[in-house]
Amino acid sequence: MHRSEMVAGDGRSQSFAARLKSEWHMGDRSRLAQLLILVLLVAAAAMFAASIMTGAADASLGNVLRWLLGMEGAEQALSVRDRIIILDIRLPRAVLGMLVGASLAVSGAVMQGLFRNPLADPGLVGVSSGASLGAVLLIVLGSSFFGPLFAIFGFYALPVAAFCGGLITTLLLYKIATRSGQTSVATMLLAGIALGALAGAVTGVLIFMADDKQLRDLTFWGLGSLAGANWMKILSAGPIILVSLAVVPFLARGLNALTLGEAAAFHMGIPVQRLKNIAIVSVAASTGASVAVSGGIGFVGIVVPHVLRMLIGPDHRYLLPASALLGGTLLIFADMIARTIVPPAELPIGIITAFAGAPFFLWILLRGRAHMGL
Amino acid sequence: MIKASHLSVRLSGTQVLHGVSIEAAAGQLTAIVGPNGSGKTTSLKAIAGELPYAGTVHINGHDIKTLKPWELALKRAVLPQSTVISFPFTVREIVRMGLSVGAKADAEETDRIASDALEAVDLSGFAGRFYQELSGGEQQRVQLARALCQIWEPVGYGEPAFLLLDEPVSSLDIRHQLTIMRLARNFCERGGGVIAIMHDLNLTAMFADRMIMMKAGRVHATGHPNEVMTNAVMEAVFGCAMRVNATPGGNIPFVLPHTAA
Numbered sequence: 348m349h350r351s352e353m354v355a356g357d358g359r360s361q362s363f364a365a366r367l368k369s370e371w372h373m374g375d376r377s378r379l380a381q382l383l384i385l386v387l388l389v390a391a392a393a394m395f396a397a398s399i400m401t402g403a404a405d406a407s408l409g410n411v412l413r414w415l416l417g418m419e420g421a422e423q424a425l426s427v428r429d430r431i432i433i434l435d436i437r438l439p440r441a442v443l444g445m446l447v448g449a450s451l452a453v454s455g456a457v458m459q460g461l462f463r464n465p466l467a468d469p470g471l472v473g474v475s476s477g478a479s480l481g482a483v484l485l486i487v488l489g490s491s492f493f494g495p496l497f498a499i500f501g502f503y504a505l506p507v508a509a510f511c512g513g514l515i516t517t518l519l520l521y522k523i524a525t526r527s528g529q530t531s532v533a534t535m536l537l538a539g540i541a542l543g544a545l546a547g548a549v550t551g552v553l554i555f556m557a558d559d560k561q562l563r564d565l566t567f568w569g570l571g572s573l574a575g576a577n578w579m580k581i582l583s584a585g586p587i588i589l590v591s592l593a594v595v596p597f598l599a600r601g602l603n604a605l606t607l608g609e610a611a612a613f614h615m616g617i618p619v620q621r622l623k624n625i626a627i628v629s630v631a632a633s634t635g636a637s638v639a640v641s642g643g644i645g646f647v648g649i650v651v652p653h654v655l656r657m658l659i660g661p662d663h664r665y666l667l668p669a670s671a672l673l674g675g676t677l678l679i680f681a682d683m684i685a686r687t688i689v690p691p692a693e694l695p696i697g698i699i700t701a702f703a704g705a706p707f708f709l710w711i712l713l714r715g716r717a718h719m720g721l
Numbered sequence: 722m723i724k725a726s727h728l729s730v731r732l733s734g735t736q737v738l739h740g741v742s743i744e745a746a747a748g749q750l751t752a753i754v755g756p757n758g759s760g761k762t763t764s765l766k767a768i769a770g771e772l773p774y775a776g777t778v779h780i781n782g783h784d785i786k787t788l789k790p791w792e793l794a795l796k797r798a799v800l801p802q803s804t805v806i807s808f809p810f811t812v813r814e815i816v817r818m819g820l821s822v823g824a825k826a827d828a829e830e831t832d833r834i835a836s837d838a839l840e841a842v843d844l845s846g847f848a849g850r851f852y853q854e855l856s857g858g859e860q861q862r863v864q865l866a867r868a869l870c871q872i873w874e875p876v877g878y879g880e881p882a883f884l885l886l887d888e889p890v891s892s893l894d895i896r897h898q899l900t901i902m903r904l905a906r907n908f909c910e911r912g913g914g915v916i917a918i919m920h921d922l923n924l925t926a927m928f929a930d931r932m933i934m935m936k937a938g939r940v941h942a943t944g945h946p947n948e949v950m951t952n953a954v955m956e957a958v959f960g961c962a963m964r965v966n967a968t969p970g971g972n973i974p975f976v977l978p979h980t981a982a
Binding site for chain 1: 766769770771789790791792793794795797798799801804806807808809810811812813814815818819821848849850864868871
């Protein structure tokens with residue numbers, strides 16, 4: 348009995364692996380993708396917990412959980428100082444890391460789908476610079492020029508300004524790089540560099556005009572960091588990021604079809620213009636909101652979707668949710684490194700992502716030259 | 722029935738089509754032939770609805786400008802000349818993209834249609850291959866399978882569906898040229914319609930019910946291949962004198978480049 352059960356159990360587990368393998372050979376990666384999304388979900392939760400426990404103040408997962416759930420006896424296990432550190436510093440930081448990481452990775456994946464090119468990324472092609480410019484404009488010229496904006500949007504003004512900057516850059520880029528439905532890779536990258544440089548120059552002029560207090564606010568945008576995370580920032584950027592992430596699953600089928608070109612997508616029944624409009628606005632919105640709260644954090648949007656495409660293929664129905672999970676997980680991980688590697692000081696997280704991402708980007712370039720027409 | 726009337730198209734300042742009228746009936750293979758740059762592809766793109774044009778295009782009595790993209794997608798599928806992609810999709814994933822249009826049956830049914838479509842273009846066993854690693858001719862056949870999936874029933878939703886093929890056999894070996902032309906014929910025999918842009922006049926004469934000969938953005942001659950392929954038309958359209966012959970038994974016209982003056 349015991350023996351036969353073991354055999355049956357073995358047979359089952361083997362048949363699942365064998366099924367995955369035979370599906371892979373048949374070109375079907377959907378079950379593999381679903382499995383990976385499940386794994387990433389667990390990994391994201393684990394990383395989130397690890398991030399809350401990591402740092403100078405000691406807090407075990409059990410105690411933190413018991414305290415957060417309001418269970419008896421947990422009050423004594425954590426000091427008031429620990430509680431404040433967890434609730435007002437580590438928790439918002441982990442939540443913001445998850446939101447921003449997911450937003451960066453998904454924006455990258457959507458933009459790559461939109462431009463039909465694995466090198467498109469909001470950070471790389473100037474969209475983040477445009478968003479920064481929007482934010483800097485608001486800070487420097489703030490009350491004198493944009494008084495009404497503050498009045499209408501309140502503390503959403505900064506993400507909204509960054510969104511506008513990102514949107515204008517994305518639209519310009521798309522207009523320049525796409526001719527009769529075909530996007531030129533070289534034009535896109537070069538135009539992106541030019542637009543980024545232009546936005547950078549205008550930002551430079553504004554910084555020159557800024558006073559001391561504004562300067563302190565501004566240095567932050569150059570590097571990108573989660574250091575200033577607090578619940579206020581989450582409230583201002585979170586809803587924008589969540590809404591643009593919520594729209595994205597509806598783009599998946601259209602982005603798949605768009606891989607074959609705009610004309611082919613139209614032939615297959617996709618309302619191409621509407622798809623492009625929604626994709627551009629959602630990329631600009633989530634990039635803008637991310638830049639507004641954490642500055643420019645590079646390479647997440649290019650590395651995460653690329654790794655996932657190698658594992659589960661480019662089907663956007665799986666690529667987009669997987670990117671959100673892996674992006675959030677990796678950014679929290681990078682943040683843990685950033686705040687523990689040189690104690691008691693802290694590295695800006697953008698440095699970590701650039702150190703890991705830039706060599707990877709070069710590797711993609713060298714490996715994929717043939718396919719990408721470079 | 723596809724009925725395109727008085728199509729005029731300007732592309733970047735040049736008038737490419739001058740009032741072209743094309744009709745294609747269900748149950749018939751309609752071939753568009755003519756020299757390079759005579760407006761064949763532009764005509765097909767206008768009929769597909771992807772280009773701005775003056776004139777009208779009706780599919781089964783509906784003006785295509787009044788149809789939503791997805792409604793149009795159930796009435797016609799399009800095979801472009803060539804398709805380059807930059808993401809590593811497998812053949813199966815590409816073919817199944819055609820199936821995601823419209824309300825299709827369960828997963829098993831879609832799987833069966835996808836593999837039948839691959840078999841129809843002689844690519845059984847290619848499902849797990851990466852599209853980017855295939856040859857040009859194989860890629861073209863994958864795209865045809867994808868288009869076939871989109872209108873798998875030649876008569877669906879109570880009306881005939883149409884395949885619009887832009888040079889479907891141009892990069893194929895001779896065996897697969899025949900496979901694909903027979904497939905197109907078969908689609909017509911089952912009640913659908915096909916419009917195909919062709920370069921090989923002899924293959925066209927073998928398979929087409931109607932031939933539309935274009936020249937310089939206008940329709941030069943229309944009719945059965947026997948009527949269109951004449952010495953006079955060849956010289957007028959292609960500007961080179963060639964003798965049109967006929968096969969002994971079947972009375973199918975053919976031209977040999979060897980006869981060119």
